Amino acid sequence: MRKSQNIEDMKTQTINNKQDVANKTERITGSEAIVKSLIAEGVDILYGYPGGAIMPVYDELYKFQDQIHHVLTRHEQGAAHAAQGYARISGKVGVAMATSGPGATNLITGIADAQIDSTPLVCITGQVFSHLLGSDAFQETDIVGISTPVTKWNCQVTKAEDIPQAIAKAFYIAKSGRPGPVLVDITKDAQVSELDFKYEKCKGVRSYYPIPKTNQKSVDAAAELINNAKKPLIVWGQGVILGQAEEELKAVIEKSGTPAAWTILGASALPTSHPLNVGMVGMHGNYAPNKLTNECDVLIAIGMRFDDRVTGSLDTYAKQAKIIHFDIDPAEIDKNVKTDVAVLGNSKESLAMLFDALNENTHESWLQEFKDLYDIEFEKVINDDINPTKEGLTMGEVLKQINIESKGNAAIVSDVGQHQMIACRYADFNVTKSNITSGGLGTMGFALPAAIGAKMAAPEREVVAIIGDGGYQMNIQELGTIFQQKAAVKIVVLNNEFLGMVRQWQQLFFDKRYASTEMTNPNFVAIAEGYYIKARKVTKRDELEDAVKEMMASKESYFLEVCVEKEDNVFPMIPSGASVSDIRLS
Amino acid sequence: MSEDIKTFTISVYTENNIGLLNRISAIFQRRHINIESLTTSQSEIDGVNRFVIVVNITETNAIKIVKQIEKQVETIRAYYHTDEETIFTESCMFKIKSELLFDEPQIQNIIKESDSNIVTVNKQFFVLEKSGRRHEIESLRRDLNVFGIMQFVRSGRIAVTKDEMKITEMLSAFNNQ
Ligand SMILES: Cc1ncc(C[n+]2csc(CCOP(=O)(O)OP(=O)(O)O)c2C)c(N)n1
Numbered sequence: 001m002r003k004s005q006n007i008e009d010m011k012t013q014t015i016n017n018k019q020d021v022a023n024k025t026e027r028i029t030g031s032e033a034i035v036k037s038l039i040a041e042g043v044d045i046l047y048g049y050p051g052g053a054i055m056p057v058y059d060e061l062y063k064f065q066d067q068i069h070h071v072l073t074r075h076e077q078g079a080a081h082a083a084q085g086y087a088r089i090s091g092k093v094g095v096a097m098a099t100s101g102p103g104a105t106n107l108i109t110g111i112a113d114a115q116i117d118s119t120p121l122v123c124i125t126g127q128v129f130s131h132l133l134g135s136d137a138f139q140e141t142d143i144v145g146i147s148t149p150v151t152k153w154n155c156q157v158t159k160a161e162d163i164p165q166a167i168a169k170a171f172y173i174a175k176s177g178r179p180g181p182v183l184v185d186i187t188k189d190a191q192v193s194e195l196d197f198k199y200e201k202c203k204g205v206r207s208y209y210p211i212p213k214t215n216q217k218s219v220d221a222a223a224e225l226i227n228n229a230k231k232p233l234i235v236w237g238q239g240v241i242l243g244q245a246e247e248e249l250k251a252v253i254e255k256s257g258t259p260a261a262w263t264i265l266g267a268s269a270l271p272t273s274h275p276l277n278v279g280m281v282g283m284h285g286n287y288a289p290n291k292l293t294n295e296c297d298v299l300i301a302i303g304m305r306f307d308d309r310v311t312g313s314l315d316t317y318a319k320q321a322k323i324i325h326f327d328i329d330p331a332e333i334d335k336n337v338k339t340d341v342a343v344l345g346n347s348k349e350s351l352a353m354l355f356d357a358l359n360e361n362t363h364e365s366w367l368q369e370f371k372d373l374y375d376i377e378f379e380k381v382i383n384d385d386i387n388p389t390k391e392g393l394t395m396g397e398v399l400k401q402i403n404i405e406s407k408g409n410a411a412i413v414s415d416v417g418q419h420q421m422i423a424c425r426y427a428d429f430n431v432t433k434s435n436i437t438s439g440g441l442g443t444m445g446f447a448l449p450a451a452i453g454a455k456m457a458a459p460e461r462e463v464v465a466i467i468g469d470g471g472y473q474m475n476i477q478e479l480g481t482i483f484q485q486k487a488a489v490k491i492v493v494l495n496n497e498f499l500g501m502v503r504q505w506q507q508l509f510f511d512k513r514y515a516s517t518e519m520t521n522p523n524f525v526a527i528a529e530g531y532y533i534k535a536r537k538v539t540k541r542d543e544l545e546d547a548v549k550e551m552m553a554s555k556e557s558y559f560l561e562v563c564v565e566k567e568d569n570v571f572p573m574i575p576s577g578a579s580v581s582d583i584r585l586s
Numbered sequence: 587m588s589e590d591i592k593t594f595t596i597s598v599y600t601e602n603n604i605g606l607l608n609r610i611s612a613i614f615q616r617r618h619i620n621i622e623s624l625t626t627s628q629s630e631i632d633g634v635n636r637f638v639i640v641v642n643i644t645e646t647n648a649i650k651i652v653k654q655i656e657k658q659v660e661t662i663r664a665y666y667h668t669d670e671e672t673i674f675t676e677s678c679m680f681k682i683k684s685e686l687l688f689d690e691p692q693i694q695n696i697i698k699e700s701d702s703n704i705v706t707v708n709k710q711f712f713v714l715e716k717s718g719r720r721h722e723i724e725s726l727r728r729d730l731n732v733f734g735i736m737q738f739v740r741s742g743r744i745a746v747t748k749d750e751m752k753i754t755e756m757l758s759a760f761n762n763q
Contacts, residue, residue: 144605149612153659154605173659206760207601207662331653334646 025198030160031056031191034124035064037167040199043095045086045456047071047079047449049106051099053139054126056191071456071485074477076103078449080110081475084119085453088436089411089461091244093120093174094453100127101139104185105146109443111181112150116440117265118242120179122170123147130158130187143185152180158187160195165202172202177210178329179242212330214345214353221341222324223357225298231366232258233289233296233321235281235310238265238439239303239328243347246270246432249302251355257362259370261289263304265439268429272408278370282310283574284421287381287583288373290574293318294581295369302326303347306336307440316579326350380585381571386426392565393541395419395494399426401544402464402492405552410462411436411454415447415471418500421570423466431461445474451489452481462490462552469495469521479531482557490551491533491559493524496566504569528559535559589644593622594666595674595745596652598637599629599753601660610637610661613654619643623676623742631754634662640743663756667747674745677717679705680730681737684712690733700726711736 028036034057038046048070050058061070073079076098083094094114098107104125114121128137144156153173157166163186170182226232240249246269253260253270259278260270270277279286281293293299299321304310311317314336325332325339326347333342343350385396399422402410408428414420414437429435436454438446451465472493482489499517506514528535534554538547544562551558574583600606607626614621622640629636643651648666655664684707686693697704702716716726723740 145608148605148608149616204760205659206757208659329657331650331657333653335650335653 025196027194028197029056029060029192029194030163030186031060033160033163033195033197034167034186034191035060035068036197037164037199038095039064039067040201041093041167041171043068043093045069045071046095046097047073047082047086047453048097049073049076049079049099049103051103051126051139053100053128053188054097054103054191056188057097057124057126070097071452071481073449073452074480075475076106077109077445078452078475078478078481080107080121080123081113081443081446081449082453082456082478082481083121083123084110084114084446085413085436085450086457087114087119087121087453088450089433089454089463090457091433092457093122093171095122095124097124098126099139100125100143101141104143105141108147108150111147111183113438113441113443113446114181115150115152117438118179118238119181120174121181122167122174123181123183125183125185126191127156127185127187129189131189133187143183147183150181151183154183154185156185156187157190160190160193163190163195164197164199168200168202169205173205173208177208211328211346212344214343214350216353218341218343219350219353220357222300222326222343223354225322225324225341226256226258226300227359227361229298230363231292231296232256232298232300232363233292234258234260234300234302235263235289235293235304236260236266236269236302237263237304239326239347240266240269241433243303243328245303245347245351248348248351248355250274252351252358255355255360256358257360257367258300259289259363259367261286263307263310263439264424264435264437266304267424267435268432271430272428273430276367279374280424281580282307283312283576284425284570284572286374286425287377287572287585288370290572290580290583291373292369294320294579296321298322298324300324300326301337302351303328305332308336311336312574312578312580312582316581377572377585385422390565392568393538393544393562394568395422395564396426397541398492398494398544398548398562398564399423399466401548402552403428405548406462406464410434410464411458413437413447413451413454413463413465415465415467416442416444416501417468417471418496418504418568418570419466419468419494421501422494444471447471448475448491449478449481451491452478452485452487455487455489456485459488464490464492466492466494468500469493469497469519469524470499472524476527479528479533483531483533487557488555489557490554491528491557492551493559493561495521495524495561495563496568497521498566500568501570503567507567507569508575524561525559533557533559535561537561537563539563589646591642591644593640593642593669594645594648595669595672595743596637596639596641596648596655596664596666597745597747597751598639598655598664599631599662599751600635600637601662602633602635603660606658606660609658610639610655613651614641617647617651619647619651625742625744627744629753631757634753634757638743638745663751663753665747665751667745671749672745672747674743675717676720676723676741676743677715678723678727678738678740680714680727680735681711682714682730682733682735684708684710686733687712693730693733696726696729700729702726
């Protein structure tokens, strides 16, 4: 069993090794070529699960275990999400591996999640011998066909000599331009036959233009709109993080004095405490940026895709405003919201160009409108969430306690549901890439394995998973991975004994008919302890501070169950299909 | 503000890749857009395929669809055009009993006037081939149907555009990078 402390050593080895792997040609098997290709791409950790059609590769992973660390998850879905967590916190490509048939199909949810959230993943699946393809062989499944709609690119390799090129292309495509998941399916005969191996990184694919050129004229047009705006509003998304444009974003915001709001996946690109950070947009976002979306005169969307959970009804979304859209993906322009000025390109470059063309400005009275609405939200919602006076514990006060202990430096990995919205609303973020959550797909079961990947990619960071009692049980088996890897993940289950978010909708829109949302839960502490993970359960307010302190001080993984109020609701809320300006506070 | 639905011919230049047809057709399927016809063949450039896809949609949707197609890694370039901007044709084949040629002299006139070719004749049947616009093919089919058609098949549209396609330039720019 390896320890995560060794990861740093492994990284250097990997880098050193990369040099000699790349330079000489040698006669090796396809499976060895797969492992050497991964090493040449700088992969230090991958997540997966073995089986018949991928066994030759596992045999090589065994031989190269001093250079590349394979993490055995407890389910292939866990492997995919762990690879996502790894990618999201590090900006590197996450790698997942599985056998053919059920192993490969178990990856699909994670791949779909990575596709909609633009996460760079390389998934390698074993496949039956090529002469058996199409014969309904044991554990044969058309994984290339199945994964096509949810991958950026995929391919099947049936010859050993095609392996290095396919893997090189996979890494290049996964991480370039708008990142995404790719899948390389490799038949068993390709794994066991030999090739002359020499690794060359892919530098381009002739049919693929990952980064469109930024047009100076459109930057100037955007700058002119912003320079003349009285009430500009920036809404940024994950494109800022993926483009490593956090500094450029901050500079643009500060120079133009523009209030700036974020989508769920944009969170943490600008510190929570920044005076121009006006909070989250979207269904459970903050009151001010949602309301004022329909009051601004220029809306500057940066690396976001106008998801329906952000816009509410499109017919009433920012109709009064000129719309500027910065994006790397031309297909996003005018997809949901018609833009007045589109600026294509990598956010780092396009924002730097914008910065040069902007006038220094301030918008004090406009900013005051945000502050006034924040005060209303504080009084009606936030105060009760984080400083509750009722008996039952709230999710918000747990987040507040975590903020105090982490000083805003933790990476928060949230699952899907009420606790996710609370985590994104109330977590303090000082550091970028710290809000790891399933945004576009809303995949329950994401957080526990994603937290493992995040912690292993960034062992120096505090990683806190915030999970509901429902989603926790969707991938609870990954406690085994945490234990085996000694991954020091902090797990907080906010237990309301309900599928809370669905229950909230049932309360609000289905006359409280709680159809199949009530959960009779097991003894979570005993389960964690069964995996030899330190565990504690909190049911009263006066125990909370001490428990969170103990958890955050722990050097090892720690499980904290907090029993919260059963029927609390998350507000503000834009009912689905309503306008952003119809956001409800209760 | 409802926009007119028009016939668009979408031309896609691609790498020759097995999975790509799946990827491209999925773009239409997900959006419930019926593909009127889809033809794929070699293009004017060696190793580069060309898809010709005909759909009836609004121009706004045509733009979105073309962007989604271009987003696929193995798509080199995609375009959409109206009927006025393309030169297009379809082709069809009829299999008809040979005895009719002699029993029904009108058939010979129909064939002559329809600008079609006889591909083969034997004792049992003859095969007629025609290419042209849809309405021409349809009118021929109606005319022949009176006498009985053993088999009929019509291809999808193939089209070339009146304006230039700069694919070769794009590809050589890549090679010179
Ligand atoms: C895999 C999956 N299945 C179903 C859903 C629908 N869904 C969204 S939130 C939610 C409830 C989540 O309950 P829980 O994990 O207990 O978190 P809470 O909302 O109570 O914080 C459900 C069922 C989903 N998002 N993902």
